[in-house]
Amino acid sequence: MVRIVDILELTVPLDAAVANAVVNFNGHTVSLVALVTDAVRDGRPVVGLAFNSIGRYGQSGILRERMIPRVLAALPDDLADPTTGWPEPARVLAVALRNEKPGGHGDRAGAAAALELAAWDLRAKLAGEPAHATISHAFGLPLASRPVEVYTGGGYYHAPGSGHTLTRELQGLRDMGFRSFKMKIGGAPLAEDLRRVEEALAVAGDGSRLMVDANGRFDRNTALAYANALAPYALRWLEEPCDPLDFALQAELALRYGGALATGENLFSAPDVRNLFKFGGMRPGLDIFQMDPGLSYGLTEYARMLSDLEGQGFSRAQAVPHGGHLVNLHIVAGLGLGACEAYPGVFQPFGGFSPACRIEDATIFPSDAPGFGLEEKPQLAPWIAQLLS
Secondary structure (H helix, E strand, O other), rough: OOOEEEEEEEEOOOOOOOOOOOOOOOEEEEEEEEEEEEEEEEEEEEEEEOOOOOOOOHHHHHOOOOOOHHHHOOOOOOHOOOOOOOOOOOHHHHHHHOOOOOOOOOHHHHHHHHHHHHHHHHHHHOOEEEEHHHHHHHHHOOOOOOOOOEEEEEOOOOOOOOOOOHHHHHHHHHOOOOOEEEOOOOOOOOHHHHHHHHHHHHHHHHHEEEEEEEEOEEHHHHHHHHHHHOOOOOOOOOEEOOOOOHHHHHHHHHOOOOOOOEEEEOOOHHHHHHHHHHHHOOOOOOOEEOOOHOOOHHHHHHHHHHHHHHHHHHHHEEEEOOOOOOHHHHHHHHHHOOOOEOOOOOOEOOOOOOOOOOOOEEOOOOOOEEOOOHOOOOOOOHHHHHHHH
């Protein structure tokens, strides 16, 4: 039986001098977590690594005061898969959540996700395979055999005088091999945002390669005004035009806006997602679900969300997780989801992929490194070394 002998957490500052319509990412942090085991490979302990996604804050308090002590105090049989004797992600999650009340997800969901996803990295490393293969095996799916579509999250609002322009940013991403781009709206007046959309379209080529994201900023009147103004551009999707829990307004927009809507990034549990498709007007075959395993208790809970969606006639091709990093790349490939987001050049050291993951003609495939391959990412490697020192 493989035992977890220590759990380490390091709060890592996010290098992100950009802003969307709601927040400036300067000062944001991420919790990098390691599950250290008594298994030894090549003279070193086998360690599972993960983090709690990008664009919020690290969760050291919740992890260190509540969840890590619970997991370390658990009996080995409480954590182990009886078939393999290895720590099993769903069991790690269940122990981490002992004595927690239902509901009130928020930051707790991200803290638990860091532990649960680290257990997936550990499981893949013990099996000697990339995480996407472990995920496919676990859910009875065929192994991914082709690259997945990748698009960029970007088009942020930069500080005046920074020298950044939208055209320069998107053209640089195009030169890297990307063909579809997401940009921010809502941080400027409607007329200015429409000018920015047209500037982006000059690089993207047409609306099917451009998405816009309001980050939940708009009230009803503003959301409807933007929806009406954006409709002629035939964009790939309009993301989070209203508060993520305002299902009534989301449903109204679905009736009035003929294009695809995208939301779900700020929903952290399967019951939340069930409420979205029951009351939010989401349309099978059209709208996009963006729940992020790193923000919603990990892959165990995310798989429940997918099962619920498919049970209501939605396709997993409509699932496009928020967060452009290696963990979600493996999840997209392993579960056969619609596309993978990318954050090239921003949100370091976590955003983007490792050099072994090549982007070619708007597609990408994970490397063969065991686990999520976080150790292959040069920007992240020094932080991993610090965590494990």
